[in-house]
Amino acid sequence: MVKLLKVHGSGNDFFLLDQTKLSEPLNEKEIRTLAQQMCDRKKGTTGGADGLLLVTKSNKGALARMRVINADGSEASMCGNGLRTVARYLAEKNSLTNDETFQVETMQANLQVKGAKQFADQVPAFDVEISPVSFQAADIGMHLDHAELQDTIIPELSPSLKFSAVAVPNPHLIAFVDHATLAGDQLVELGARLNSANPYFPDGVNVSFVEILAENEIFVRTYERGVGLTNACGTAMSASSLLYVMQVLGQRGLEKELRVNNPGGMVKTVVHQRENGEYWISLIGNATFVAEVTLNLKEAMQGNFASLVWQDSGEQAAYLGFAAAVEQTNK
Numbered sequence: 307m308v309k310l311l312k313v314h315g316s317g318n319d320f321f322l323l324d325q326t327k328l329s330e331p332l333n334e335k336e337i338r339t340l341a342q343q344m345c346d347r348k349k350g351t352t353g354g355a356d357g358l359l360l361v362t363k364s365n366k367g368a369l370a371r372m373r374v375i376n377a378d379g380s381e382a383s384m385c386g387n388g389l390r391t392v393a394r395y396l397a398e399k400n401s402l403t404n405d406e407t408f409q410v411e412t413m414q415a416n417l418q419v420k421g422a423k424q425f426a427d428q429v430p431a432f433d434v435e436i437s438p439v440s441f442q443a444a445d446i447g448m449h450l451d452h453a454e455l456q457d458t459i460i461p462e463l464s465p466s467l468k469f470s471a472v473a474v475p476n477p478h479l480i481a482f483v484d485h486a487t488l489a490g491d492q493l494v495e496l497g498a499r500l501n502s503a504n505p506y507f508p509d510g511v512n513v514s515f516v517e518i519l520a521e522n523e524i525f526v527r528t529y530e531r532g533v534g535l536t537n538a539c540g541t542a543m544s545a546s547s548l549l550y551v552m553q554v555l556g557q558r559g560l561e562k563e564l565r566v567n568n569p570g571g572m573v574k575t576v577v578h579q580r581e582n583g584e585y586w587i588s589l590i591g592n593a594t595f596v597a598e599v600t601l602n603l604k605e606a607m608q609g610n611f612a613s614l615v616w617q618d619s620g621e622q623a624a625y626l627g628f629a630a631a632v633e634q635t636n637k
């Protein structure tokens with residue numbers, strides 16, 4: 307029997323598995339199969355998840371490495387909401403204090419993480435670095451007639467929406483929209499189209515619609531590659547904050563705390579610029595441990611969850627109270 311955690315950041319939910327605790331680490335095929343079986347929203351007895359987060363040893367001097375496996379078994383380079391929960395897991399595992407900064411290795415970079423002030427009673431929060439940022443079509447996997455895309459109409463995608471594209475390093479396609487468009491069907495239509503066989507983003511892309519609510523406040527809704535519509539996507543909220551600062555606020559938006567609402571709750575972001583001009587983003591939000599899940603990995607890989615034991619942490623009730631209060635202030 308193996309212990310996993312069911313975790314979430316803004317309702318973007320994952321199973322977290324510490325591979326270093328297994329006597330025999332899973333191979334690539336087993337990892338893919340486990341993610342597909344456990345994340346299935348209909349088959350799993352636990353309601354599934356958006357993905358699987360794997361904690362492994364770092365070979366690049368970080369405290370540990372995080373791998374992100376989407377619900378369909380594909381691997382993402384990063385996960386902002388997931389990284390907050392992995393940061394909390396590692397801080398607790400290594401008995402670190404809340405303000406101690408440490409590094410987590412991800413596919414493209416070692417990222418700085420640290421504890422943050424809790425969002426509410428029993429709603430612990432973490433602050434994680436989102437980087438590297440690139441606007442180059444090649445880094446985004448974008449095959450349109452543009453080397454970069456900033457606030458531009460692309461008739462093949464929509465006759466009226468203006469799109470921007472950025473890798474953070476997950477690939478994101480983002481449009482600022484009005485409320486009706488944010489809430490309408492277009493996001494799912496476009497997300498589904500660009501994440502099945504298509505000439506523009508052959509490897510898929512995370513698609514987000516963003517509504518500006520106030521000077522320091524936006525709402526982001528995302529259709530994720532490898533998953534579908536999610537409650538929230540951390541890298542999408544970071545990418546959207548960056549574009550909002552670049553295209554709307556300008557210099558005065560740098561180093562400023564933004565409030566980013568999403569269907570699963572709310573996070574805060576801060577956009578920074580290094581001396582060499584490169585941008586990076588701080589993503590600050592809840593890191594909730596919903597339950598400890600004990601199961602037999604071999605059985606789970608076959609979609610058999612009969613011997614699974616679910617031990618609730620009680621944190622989710624506190625999170626739901628917080629999310630309800632956020633929704634109330636948004637009305």
Ligand SMILES: N[C@H](CCC[C@H](N)C(=O)O)C(=O)O
Pocket residue numbers: 318376381382383384385386387388476477512530531532533538539540541542
């Ligand atoms: N939900 C994650 C991102 C997953 C990205 C993934 N869907 C992909 O790029 O394939 C987040 O909080 O940042």
